Amino acid sequence: MIFPTLQFAAFFVVVLPLSWALMPRPRLWKPFILLASYVFYGSADPHYVLLLAGCTAWNQLFAHLIDRAGHEGPARSRLLAVAIVGDLGLLGWFKYYGFFVTTVAAFTSRLGLPIPLPLLQVALPVGISFFTFQAMSYVIDVRRGACAPARPLDFAVYLAFFPHLIAGPIVRARELIPQFAGPRDPRRIEAARAFGLICGGLLKKVLFADLIATRLVDPVFGAPTLHSRLDVLAAIYGYAVQIYCDFSAYSDMAIGLALLLGFQFPANFNRPYAAVTLQEFWHRWHMSLSRWLRDYLYIGLGGNRKGRARTYLNLMLTMLLGGLWHGAAWHFVLWGGLHGSGLAVERWWSERRGQAAPRVPWLRWLLTFHLICLGWVIFRADSLGTVGELFQRLATGTGPATVTAPVLLAVAAGLALQFLPSFPLSRAQAIFARLGPLPQGVAFATVLVVTGVLASGQGVAPFIYYRF
Amino acid sequence: MATPGQPDGSPTTSIQRVLVTMVTGMLLAVVVDAGAVVHASAGMPDGPVRTVTHSIGTTALQFAEATHLNWPSRQLTAILGRPTQPSTPPLLAAANSPATASGGTSSADDPPPEATPPAATDTPASAPAATATPLPRPSAAPAAGTQATQEPATPTAAPPPPTRTATSAPTAAPTATAEAPLRRPMPNQPLRLLVTGDSLTGYLGPQLIDAAASDGPVHGVVDTHDGTGLVRPDFVDWSVVAKQQVATDKPEAVVVMLGGNDDQNIAMPDGKVFMMGSPEWTQEYARRAERCLRIWIQGGARRVYWLSVPPPRDHTTARVDAQINVAIQQAAGKVPGAEYLDLNDSVTAHGQYADFVTDGRGATVLVREPDGIHLNIAGSNMVAQKVLHVIERDWHLDGDVATTGPSATKGSSR
Numbered sequence: 001m002i003f004p005t006l007q008f009a010a011f012f013v014v015v016l017p018l019s020w021a022l023m024p025r026p027r028l029w030k031p032f033i034l035l036a037s038y039v040f041y042g043s044a045d046p047h048y049v050l051l052l053a054g055c056t057a058w059n060q061l062f063a064h065l066i067d068r069a070g071h072e073g074p075a076r077s078r079l080l081a082v083a084i085v086g087d088l089g090l091l092g093w094f095k096y097y098g099f100f101v102t103t104v105a106a107f108t109s110r111l112g113l114p115i116p117l118p119l120l121q122v123a124l125p126v127g128i129s130f131f132t133f134q135a136m137s138y139v140i141d142v143r144r145g146a147c148a149p150a151r152p153l154d155f156a157v158y159l160a161f162f163p164h165l166i167a168g169p170i171v172r173a174r175e176l177i178p179q180f181a182g183p184r185d186p187r188r189i190e191a192a193r194a195f196g197l198i199c200g201g202l203l204k205k206v207l208f209a210d211l212i213a214t215r216l217v218d219p220v221f222g223a224p225t226l227h228s229r230l231d232v233l234a235a236i237y238g239y240a241v242q243i244y245c246d247f248s249a250y251s252d253m254a255i256g257l258a259l260l261l262g263f264q265f266p267a268n269f270n271r272p273y274a275a276v277t278l279q280e281f282w283h284r285w286h287m288s289l290s291r292w293l294r295d296y297l298y299i300g301l302g303g304n305r306k307g308r309a310r311t312y313l314n315l316m317l318t319m320l321l322g323g324l325w326h327g328a329a330w331h332f333v334l335w336g337g338l339h340g341s342g343l344a345v346e347r348w349w350s351e352r353r354g355q356a357a358p359r360v361p362w363l364r365w366l367l368t369f370h371l372i373c374l375g376w377v378i379f380r381a382d383s384l385g386t387v388g389e390l391f392q393r394l395a396t397g398t399g400p401a402t403v404t405a406p407v408l409l410a411v412a413a414g415l416a417l418q419f420l421p422s423f424p425l426s427r428a429q430a431i432f433a434r435l436g437p438l439p440q441g442v443a444f445a446t447v448l449v450v451t452g453v454l455a456s457g458q459g460v461a462p463f464i465y466y467r468f
Numbered sequence: 469m470a471t472p473g474q475p476d477g478s479p480t481t482s483i484q485r486v487l488v489t490m491v492t493g494m495l496l497a498v499v500v501d502a503g504a505v506v507h508a509s510a511g512m513p514d515g516p517v518r519t520v521t522h523s524i525g526t527t528a529l530q531f532a533e534a535t536h537l538n539w540p541s542r543q544l545t546a547i548l549g550r551p552t553q554p555s556t557p558p559l560l561a562a563a564n565s566p567a568t569a570s571g572g573t574s575s576a577d578d579p580p581p582e583a584t585p586p587a588a589t590d591t592p593a594s595a596p597a598a599t600a601t602p603l604p605r606p607s608a609a610p611a612a613g614t615q616a617t618q619e620p621a622t623p624t625a626a627p628p629p630p631t632r633t634a635t636s637a638p639t640a641a642p643t644a645t646a647e648a649p650l651r652r653p654m655p656n657q658p659l660r661l662l663v664t665g666d667s668l669t670g671y672l673g674p675q676l677i678d679a680a681a682s683d684g685p686v687h688g689v690v691d692t693h694d695g696t697g698l699v700r701p702d703f704v705d706w707s708v709v710a711k712q713q714v715a716t717d718k719p720e721a722v723v724v725m726l727g728g729n730d731d732q733n734i735a736m737p738d739g740k741v742f743m744m745g746s747p748e749w750t751q752e753y754a755r756r757a758e759r760c761l762r763i764w765i766q767g768g769a770r771r772v773y774w775l776s777v778p779p780p781r782d783h784t785t786a787r788v789d790a791q792i793n794v795a796i797q798q799a800a801g802k803v804p805g806a807e808y809l810d811l812n813d814s815v816t817a818h819g820q821y822a823d824f825v826t827d828g829r830g831a832t833v834l835v836r837e838p839d840g841i842h843l844n845i846a847g848s849n850m851v852a853q854k855v856l857h858v859i860e861r862d863w864h865l866d867g868d869v870a871t872t873g874p875s876a877t878k879g880s881s882r
Contacts, residue, residue, distance in 0.1 A: 009494060016490070017483075017487055020483045102834055105832060107829075107832070120823070121823035121824075121834065121836060121840070123839065187481075187482045187483075189483055192478060192479050192483045193478045194486075218674075219674070222678070225674075225681060260486060262530065382845050383845075384626075391656035394607075429479070433481065437489045437491055437492065438488070440485075440489040440491025440492075440493070441488065441491070441496060442493070444490070445494070448493060448497035449500050451541065452501045452541075453504070453544045453545050456504060456507075
């Protein structure tokens, strides 16, 4: 079940009033919202509900064991290690087994030592990368003493809460579980912000992401040798806009839905292509993942406390694993490696030149943006061969361009979104908030109808991060 | 960012007002765009959800038409040039009892059964401008029949011998009947190749036109309509899609891969329901396939290559898909210029589902997506190479790299 569908609309219109009706009675509300979340998750494949419940039980068990181990550091660390091995084992089996087997088989075959490994195709449960990372952050926080073990039902609701379950944001236990402590105030719902995020997300998804994908990016990346250099160039910029509008649309809708239910999620995007350095980009792009990688991987590896060489190594390892988190394929690893290298070079450069402001800021922005676009080409392409074909066509591709003016306009407008000041949005929200509920409903219906008609030619495509 | 758990100072309101806003917005949207709700219900698997959605949609549509509340949606649809589905799908309107529909001549609107394929021409057959609407793939589910006529049959019926079936080393003459020879594509007049179907063509389409264009002058078009098939013309009617394709793309060669969503019962206009896999179901499926084939052929296509549906992991669906292949083979056998291409020798293990197969170099290759239905990139590439051999055989692509005719992708081809 994805958000912009009739099925989800029907689901939410039932869940929202029931949730608020039961909110004053936490003993009823928590089982209800857990059940609703499991129904939401099980709509794709009911079997995976057991997986989610199993992951919940495993991590809750070890959180309690770690807590009961008291101040015995080694015991707590051993218990944490077992919990993490279990989580990574789950992720490894479902997400990386096929990649591992085929890679090893190809390698040993080249050496002339074919090793027969069991060839299994393991289906990837939706959202496993997200809920596994959330579960790991919880047990690590308990080990670090950053939070106490939650009640089992609270932790189950935290892990399964449907607005963030499929594709984030990756919410920390200590951010969400305290919000379950008491009933939310039904008189203080940030409705204008919530409807703004939901409507904005719908428009970004349908008006930009899906349009650019079907009319430009998919054809060019699918058959690069048949396209001119203008098409290839437009598709490279187009994919940058597409992936931003697609993923941030999902995050916006998730945050908006949570607000309507009375809960706050952390922001996940903040105009990432306005960044003038890669480091700044990662402070603005998929911020909940960046925080996770920083707090639980980079710092866990030693961060910058173990010397310069180790700092660079930690940066590179963090980004390589961050790339692998996105998918079991070498091009994701390469994408992570590109960002890791870029971050390392930036660090080396800033250490050498100090914190002085760049002499030509726009040049630095231009360089950063194109490095990000290069990364997206590697991220999106099916293979390294396709990457080579794309850049070959970029240099030599003659012939007529097929990209149309409306699509180019969508790409330009999508990029321009990055540089718009925030006050028009806050002003629009303030105006919306002053309207009565009926005019608000008319405004909401207008967005629904417009996006429905826009999507009628192609439907709403699955979100890119849905598969991660 | 606001501190989690605390509103960040933006305006707040009560849940009562939120519910009024949301319900008002949704009800208004359902009424104003009721046609979309009805259409979406047509794409759902049969069951209570579909029934309820359809009832709500049709009631809202009647109300909207009586009050003209759907005027904004219709105007916006027209302004944006969005396609609309005909109220009576031609595939259904042309339906007759399968016993008399053999040969695809069930109505006056059907193309004649023995039409001679036209010579290559740029002039397509006259076709309505209407087109189908691709929407997300509905999950396949058996229809809740009102008059089930047959229980599912074991798909063992032997198909009639096809006119032409590709083999791994095709050398036979392409058709049994006399026809004008196919032209040799030239750089200034490339072969107009259309790859179309449901989501099974998602990876295949771009890979095939990319590979074909590397072999010779080819102008490729991929037209993928996710979540569609021949069983549910009330959702998307492939005869309408085919007519629009010949009108806009003027294909000379068409590659079709369709059937991934067709493991459903067929509901006929007279209320009869053919259980999936039954002989009547297979016959009706073949009639629909034949009708589409004739539209492409009479619209100017000299060759239509209809690929078999590779068996999926699920055994029940695999049995239905075997019947789909029987039906396609039957239909292709009746239409000169049509060819059924059996993929069993490339992406299956002796006709059975397999995640991994051995390629021509002896390497073990993963060929399926985790869903156990779709081909992955490697599997699609193997199919593309097989189809390319057949296209090269028929069209004598001579190795000139296409310099004209960039490709295009339509529909939802993700």
